[in-house]
Amino acid sequence: VIEFDPANPDIDAVVANIPEDIAAYRVDYQAYYDRCKHDNSPAVRDPNAVVYLMPGVGMFTFAKDKATARISGEFYVNAINVMRGASTVSTYVGLPEQEAFDIEYWLLEEAKLARMPKPKSLAGQxxxxxxxxxxxxxxxxxxxxxxxxxxxxxxxxxxxxxxxxxxxxxxxxxxxxxxxxxxxxxxxxxxxxxxxxxxxxxxxxxxxxxxxxxxxxxxxxxxxxxxxxxxxxxxxxxxxxxxxxxxxxxxxxxxxxxxxxxxxxxxxxxxxxxxxxxxxxxxxxxxxxxxxxxxxxxxxxxxxxxxxxxxxxxxxxxxxxxxxxxxxxxxxxxxxxxxxxxxxxxxxxxxxxxxxxxxxxxxxxxxxxxxxxxxxxxxxxxxxxx
Structure with a gap:
């Protein structure tokens, strides 16, 4: 979440703080990986955030290309709808951390990723x-x-x-x-x-x-x-x-x-x-x-x-x-x-x-x-x- 007050917008402060905030996110992600990894877990993946939420502005998604970023945004919108729906009848609760990790670093998923073709020479450019x-x-x-x-x-x-x-x-x-x-x-x-x-x-x-x-x-x-x-x-x-x-x-x-x-x-x-x-x-x-x-x-x-x-x-x-x-x-x-x-x-x-x-x-x-x-x-x- 990007710290931003839409009632008192200070874009310069946001820009100045983003590098430190992203670095802190990477540290947190590494700590999550270290807490949850198994002996045979795949190596840690890209520790950068994919979804950035900016109050009063909206959502930004970043990924290896435009298509992946767009799909990530669509998934997150669906997640918002699930949270909203759950909150109308009770309280939304996310998966336990370990279970979320086991899904993210599932060995069969890793095997699928390993078989993907190498990125083209200008991928992400x-x-x-x-x-x-x-x-x-x-x-x-x-x-x-x-x-x-x-x-x-x-x-x-x-x-x-x-x-x-x-x-x-x-x-x-x-x-x-x-x-x-x-x-x-x-x-x-x-x-x-x-x-x-x-x-x-x-x-x-x-x-x-x-x-x-x-x-x-x-x-x-x-x-x-x-x-x-x-x-x-x-x-x-x-x-x-x-x-x-x-x-x-x-x-x-x-x-x-x-x-x-x-x-x-x-x-x-x-x-x-x-x-x-x-x-x-x-x-x-x-x-x-x-x-x-x-x-x-x-x-x-x-x-x-x-x-x-x-x-x-x-x-x-x-x-x-x-x-x-x-x-x-x-x-x-x-x-x-x-x-x-x-x-x-x-x-x-x-x-x-x-x-x-x-x-x-x-x-x-x-x-x-x-x-x-x-x-x-x-x-x-x-x-x-x-």
């Missing part, structure tokens, strides 16, 4: 993906969900977001996916989006900053409006979501992961795309700065640079596709072939390829990497980092 309804964003969400993460899809396109959420919730379960409308250029919207993620899943471990657009125009035809739009989304937007993620990571004190989806154009210049290339270069340098700021607290920041991801990517719809095709004097099919042929490996790049690199940076496979860049462009000598 919470990720927020901006641009989550687009080609790279949705492919990234799928990759993280496959590894057991809970994912918040953040996007400005309400229709696409609803469709992506329905698709992924159907494939992975409603407990693991949440949508949130976020305009990454608006400070208040970003703050609200992160707050939504924390309420839904309890915190944040991974930020994939992917929201984007693409533009193409010769410099003399690049309007101030077009320049500012690129900077707002690709530079300011990345700053705003990173700042909010850093605030959460530092409050949680368990590290964190930030992955920027930048572009080959952040390293290699491209004709008729000065606004886009400059904004993407700003993203990369922002990531370098943040890698320096976060390292001491185990906050890792890395960059994935795609190139020519035509299939499934929303930025290739409409004017951008037409403009790039015009720049290289070809059509969509010819543009894809041109990009493939200009690459060193002569291969097309797909959203799933970008998602694989993002997963690498988001997982413990890259636990000793920060400030790094992976180019997923089928090979482009101009964008070699060294």
């Amino acid at each position: 919470i990720a927020l993906v901006t641009g989550g309804a687009g080609g790279i964003g949705k492919a990234t969400a799928v990759r993280l969900l496959r590894e057991g993460a809970c994912v918040v899809l953040a996007d400005i396109d309400e229709t696409a977001l609803a469709a992506a959420n329905d698709e992924l919730a159907g494939a992975f379960g409603k407990d693991f996916v949440r949508p949130v409308i976020v305009n990454v250029t608006k400070e208040e919207a970003v703050i609200a989006g992160f707050a939504h993620a924390v309420v839904e899943f309890g915190g944040l471990d991974i930020l994939v900053s992917n929201a984007g657009l693409a533009s193409s125009a010769p410099i003399e035809e690049t309007t101030l409006e077009l320049w500012n739009k690129n900077m707002d989304i690709l530079s300011t937007g990345y700053f705003l979501v990173s700042r909010e993620a850093f605030r959460l990571f530092r409050a949680q004190k368990i590290g964190g992961n930030v992955v920027f989806v930048a572009s080959k154009n952040g390293l290699a210049a491209s004709p008729n795309a000065s606004a886009y290339c400059t904004a993407k270069a700003a993203e990369i340098h922002l990531a370098r700065c943040l890698a320096l700021e976060g390292a001491g607290e185990q906050i890792r920041v890395n960059v994935v640079n795609p190139d020519a991801v035509l299939r499934g990517s929303k930025i290739w719809a409409g004017e951008w596709l037409e403009q790039r095709a015009s720049t290289y004097k070809t059509d969509k099919d010819g543009l894809e072939e041109m990009y493939r042929e200009r690459s060193l490996l002569k291969r097309s790049v797909f959203p799933e390829d970008i998602a694989e690199a993002i997963y690498f940076f988001a997982s413990d496979a890259s636990a000793k990497s920060t400030g790094n860049i992976i180019n997923v462009d089928a090979g482009n000598a101009q964008s070699f980092t060294r």
Whole structure:
């Protein structure tokens, strides 16, 4: 039970006392185990509380994932109903301590737990993906969900977001996916989006900053409006979501992961795309700065640079596709072939390829990497980092 007086709320005091209260709970649980254990009892399990009751506020449940936490809450609500029902006719009495222990540490239950598969690599991790309804964003969400993460899809396109959420919730379960409308250029919207993620899943471990657009125009035809739009989304937007993620990571004190989806154009210049290339270069340098700021607290920041991801990517719809095709004097099919042929490996790049690199940076496979860049462009000598 979290000590809290709703008539005289003092949130700062609650936050200050929680670490000590949780530590005391763990000590009590260990004492309970020591009092009740048998010679052949399984080893003590997780001593942390699952259910937290806060007077005047409600109930919080914490477990290995959203589904288990939800089910724990449902069980506890049923327990409340049993207590209430018993109290209407008499006095509710719980099981004797030893009997409760014998149920909790039943050997057959332990045998069942021992046969459960090992947790997936991102089990218990919470990720927020901006641009989550687009080609790279949705492919990234799928990759993280496959590894057991809970994912918040953040996007400005309400229709696409609803469709992506329905698709992924159907494939992975409603407990693991949440949508949130976020305009990454608006400070208040970003703050609200992160707050939504924390309420839904309890915190944040991974930020994939992917929201984007693409533009193409010769410099003399690049309007101030077009320049500012690129900077707002690709530079300011990345700053705003990173700042909010850093605030959460530092409050949680368990590290964190930030992955920027930048572009080959952040390293290699491209004709008729000065606004886009400059904004993407700003993203990369922002990531370098943040890698320096976060390292001491185990906050890792890395960059994935795609190139020519035509299939499934929303930025290739409409004017951008037409403009790039015009720049290289070809059509969509010819543009894809041109990009493939200009690459060193002569291969097309797909959203799933970008998602694989993002997963690498988001997982413990890259636990000793920060400030790094992976180019997923089928090979482009101009964008070699060294």
